[in-house]
Amino acid sequence: MFSTIQNLNWGRTEETDEKMRRRLTEATLLINFMCSLYEEQLARGGRILHEHPIGALSWNLKSVRRVLGLPGV
Secondary structure, eight states, X not given: OOSTTGGGGTTSOHXXXXXXXXXXXXXXXXXXXXXXHHHHHHHTTOOOOOOOOTTOGGGGSHHHHHHHTSTTO
């Protein structure tokens, strides 16, 4: 849901936009949960690997930015 290609689907129809909004909400919830797991892992001295394309919009999410700002990341 965060790729530039996926975003080409916006604006086609109202129904498509509503479906996209729902999917984006779900995807954001999943990434936020994943970031909370990252934080737990890092707090226990572990390591993480977050892999998304450089142009993915997910890099701009607050939860991802918060993890990026943690020591050692």
